[in-house]
Each structure stands twice: as structure tokens, then as C-alpha cells.
Amino acid sequence: MRFIDECEIRVEAGNGGNGAVAFRREKYVPMGGPAGGDGGRGGDVVFVAASGLGSLHDFTHQTALRAEHGQKGMGKDCYGRAGRDLIVRVPVGTVVYDAATREKLAEITEADVPVVIAKGGKGGRGNMHFATPVDRAPRRADPGEPGEQRDLYLELKVMADVGLLGFPNVGKSTLISSVSRARPKIADYPFTTLTPHLGVVAVGDARKGEGRSFVLADIPGLIPGASEGHGLGTRFLRHLERTRALLHLITISDDPERTPLADYEALRHELAAHDPGLAALPELVVVTKADLPDVQALYPELQQELESRGKRVFLISAVTHEGLPALLGAALELIDEAGLRERAEDEKAEDAEADEELPGG
Secondary structure (H helix, E strand, O other), X not given: OOOOOEEEEEEEOOOOOOOOOOEOOEOOEOOOOEOOOOOOOOOOEEEEEEOOOOOOHHHHHOOEEEOOOOOOOOOOOOOOOOOOOEEEEXXXXXXXXXOOOOOEEEXXXXXXXXXXXXXXXXXXXXXXXXXXXXXXXXXXXOOOOOOOEEEEEEEEOOOOOEEEEOOOOOOHXXXXXXXXXXXXXXXXXXXXOOOOEEEEEEEOOHHHOOOEEEEEEEOOOOOOOHHHOOOOOHHHHHHHOOOOEEEEEEOOOOOOOOOHHHHHHHHHHHHHHHOHXXXXXXXXXXXXXXXXXXXXXXXXXXXXXXXXXXXXXXXXXXXXXXXXXXXXHHHHHHHHHHHHHHHHHHHXXXXXXXXXXXXXX
């Protein structure tokens, strides 16, 4: 199945059923009153995130998603049946926008939590609601209201704790396959990875109650100009937006015009150009392919330069596993620090809301 992380789709909630105009017709009740029931409400279009989905591919074969209409009201005070809601399963991390205005309508970050995207119309009132002392046999009823209709733009952003960042062919796929069960395609040419891959990384011994885990995302390799859409461009930069920390991988390139430090600076520039918030994420710099003599020879100079800029630097080999335990432990520390900051920000926001609700606040 192809990986699709953006698409457009039309959603149509159900219309409400019309109210009924009817009267009691029973033996010995010649002047029966109004008995028209209400129409049923139209069904909603509801998005629910499913943890087993990882692509928007299913929507590429559909033009519209429609919920059921409500039934019209009936005689004998019988209400019409409500239309069934349409439950639409989407991947965790789906962002829903209005296709025309690009207004964000919903951001679906939790599995199994329903989000109403289009509301069904209300059912019309039957004529039994319109009886008055003056008009005891009303011949009017309300029509059902139309359901909401929207043209949507869906965008998927992968949900991960840590994102792997680096030029093509620096060893991101090899690293994620070494520390998790993710199995991206690995080959010795640029742009091997064409879709994001997620892997669950286990740290420590779970059998002794000391195990921890986090989700690592392998983002397709970026190149200068990615923030402007060059190469694989902004399609994949956005997948870093929900990560809590970054592992920025660098190594020696076969291209004589490139250096590890220049590669690092180029992608830092692309992060800041796409979203300053990305550039502000906590980061570890990882020098890969430590099993190569050229990398080992260059590492002391790289380490000194990057540490002078306040960066934490690790030398690893995904093939021999050299340096991996220290790197994964440091990544967990960044995740924990990010969690503490998020909780502090949430508490601050809750306190601000409470102050506003107080009299005179």
C-alpha cells in the first residue's frame, strides 16, 4: 500500500427528516387532533483515530463520505428514525482543514476519541407542535434541516517521541532498524527512504521492571531548499513537528564538496525556515558510521567544534552497535525533560483559565 500523507475529501452529514402533518383517525373520535411526528435528525460524520492505520491511502479511492438521512415523521405521533452516524477511521496524527480556507477544524492525536467533523441536520417538527386554542387542526410542519457539507483537506503528521534528521544516506534507516523492529529499505544510494517509518525502541530490561520505550521516526532524507519544497521538501519536514526531540545524524559524504559540519548547518537552516519551533527542539548530534576509519579520524575535530556550540555529540555505529546504549539513554533524558516542560505549561494554562473564571478576573 502506498504511503499517502495528504488528500482532499468531501463529507456530507445527513439531512434531518421532515415533520409530518397527520391527524388522529379513530372510531368514535371524529374530530381527532394533530398527530404528526417529528422527523429524525441526520447522521453526523465522525472521525475516529485508529492506532493500526498509518496512511491516508483509503481516502484516495473515494470522492465523498455521506452519513445517513433522518427519516420523515409519521402519523400517530410517531417520530422518524435518526440517521446513522458515519464513523470514519483515520490515522493518529491526522489534521483536518477546510479545503478552501485552510482553517484548521480538528487535530486528531488520540486513538479511539470521536471527533464530529460535520453535524447532521435537525429533524423538522410535526404538526402536533403547532396546535393552539385558535387553530386546533394545524396543517403545517417544519422541514428537516440540511446536514453540514464540507470539502476537507487532510494532512497526516506522524506521532513520535524522537525524530531522525539528516541528509540522505547518513544511516537513519540503518539506525532505526538496529534499535527497533522497523524494517525500512536500506541501500547505498540517496532517498532510499521515501516514507516515514516508526519504530518502538526498548531501553533497559523490561523483565526486571527497568524497561523503558519510546517511538522513533525515520524521516526521509532532506536536502538544502527542503523548506521551499525542493527534493522531498515540506511533505516530510512537517512529520518532525510533533516530535519532542531530534537526533541529527551526520557523517562523511562521498561528495568532496560536502562536509559533515556544512551538512549540519544546512539542515539547521531548513528547520528554522520551515518552523522556528522545530529549530528550538532539544537535539543530540550523532556522528554515524563509526566503523569507518575516516569517520573515526574526523570525529575529534567535529566533536570539539560542535561541543563549543553547546551541542551534545555521540559517535555511533549502527552496524557494530558502538555508542548506541549511551545515545538511547540520552534520548530518554530529553524525552523526560520535554514531558516535564509540557506538564508545567499545561498547569500554567489551567491556572490562567481558572483566574479568568474568577469574579473580576
